[in-house]
Amino acid sequence: MTAQLIDGVALSRKIREEVAQRAAALTARGHQPGLAVILVGDDPASATYVKNKVKACADAGVHSVLEKYDAALSEADLLARLDALNSDPTIHGILVQMPLPKHIDPQKVIERISTAKDVDGYSVQSAGDLMAGLPGFRPCTPYGCMKLIESTGVPIKGKHAVVIGRSNTVGKPMALLLLQANATVTICHSATVDIGAHTRQADIVVVATGRRDTLRGDMVKPGAIVIDVGINRNDEGKLCGDVDFASVAPLASFITPVPGGVGPMTITMLLMNTIESAERVAG
Numbered sequence: 628m629t630a631q632l633i634d635g636v637a638l639s640r641k642i643r644e645e646v647a648q649r650a651a652a653l654t655a656r657g658h659q660p661g662l663a664v665i666l667v668g669d670d671p672a673s674a675t676y677v678k679n680k681v682k683a684c685a686d687a688g689v690h691s692v693l694e695k696y697d698a699a700l701s702e703a704d705l706l707a708r709l710d711a712l713n714s715d716p717t718i719h720g721i722l723v724q725m726p727l728p729k730h731i732d733p734q735k736v737i738e739r740i741s742t743a744k745d746v747d748g749y750s751v752q753s754a755g756d757l758m759a760g761l762p763g764f765r766p767c768t769p770y771g772c773m774k775l776i777e778s779t780g781v782p783i784k785g786k787h788a789v790v791i792g793r794s795n796t797v798g799k800p801m802a803l804l805l806l807q808a809n810a811t812v813t814i815c816h817s818a819t820v821d822i823g824a825h826t827r828q829a830d831i832v833v834v835a836t837g838r839r840d841t842l843r844g845d846m847v848k849p850g851a852i853v854i855d856v857g858i859n860r861n862d863e864g865k866l867c868g869d870v871d872f873a874s875v876a877p878l879a880s881f882i883t884p885v886p887g888g889v890g891p892m893t894i895t896m897l898l899m900n901t902i903e904s905a906e907r908v909a910g
């Protein structure tokens with residue numbers, strides 16, 4: 628067996644068409660959806676991601692404002708900007724690009740964003756909504772991973788899913804989304820004694836450790852679906868994920884590439900969350 632690629636660019640294109648239609652319908656009713664993106668400092672990777680997000684908005688007919696600040700921006704000034712955006716009726720989603728400079732407390736920043744505009748789904752309220760199975764914004768990366776898995780046509784119900792990584796932004800919400808979809812879920816992490824012993828039992832593996840070669844061919848069950856959330860650089864400086872693609876792809880049934888897998892879907896679900904926020908306002 629050799630895996631079929633799950634094309635995140637193609638799936639994004641399809642979902643973004645729907646986003647664009649819903650954005651146009653909202654705009655026609657005088658409620659053009661709007662996203663505010665805040666970038667603090669000059670991390671080059673963050674600058675690239677933010678540029679991609681703004682471009683995706685433009686392509687979908689979503690209004691966006693990009694606010695760039697010097698790394699010396701004070702926490703108080705950032706919080707004051709969030710207060711202004713919270714009460715700006717043209718803005719339906721607010722994203723503060725992470726990571727922030729060390730003198731700014733990210734948790735304080737996240738909690739200042741109105742729950743109604745928390746399109747990243749990073750706030751304690753949004754996390755609680757997800758845990759309780761209530762409506763609310765789902766974090767974009769795991770939300771996108773669910774769409775990628777669903778796109779295979781393989782039912783999630785009853786499957787054994789292993790998530791490697793336990794971050795608040797990816798691993799934990801990913802496990803909850805899979806659980807909500809009736810998978811049996813195992814979470815592995817840096818203190819897990821034998822990750823391979825778990826992943827060899829898995830029908831679905833989601834890898835989100837930020838460490839390349841976390842998942843190798845000797846760790847997967849033939850026919851597994853493999854979702855690679857990682858973005859790393861290999862020794863040649865080329866973009867690569869957390870999965871050793873060369874050894875895993877021949878065994879998997881479906882696998883996401885890096886780039887072109889999860890990354891584009893993260894942005895797509897950000898657009899979707901922004902549309903849904905605007906639709907709630909428009910009624």
Ligand SMILES: Nc1nc(=O)c2c([nH]1)NC[C@@H]1CN(c3ccc(C(=O)N[C@@H](CCC(=O)O)C(=O)O)cc3)C=[N+]21
Pocket residue numbers: 675676679722723724725726747767858866885886887888889890891893894
């Ligand atoms: N508040 C906040 N929300 C985020 O959603 C957030 C964040 N902070 N900080 C950083 C991470 C990372 N992230 C990515 C989004 C798209 C790609 C993406 O489009 N990747 C392309 C490749 C892009 C390239 O060429 O570098 C791909 O995988 O095909 C990657 C990474 C969002 N993040």
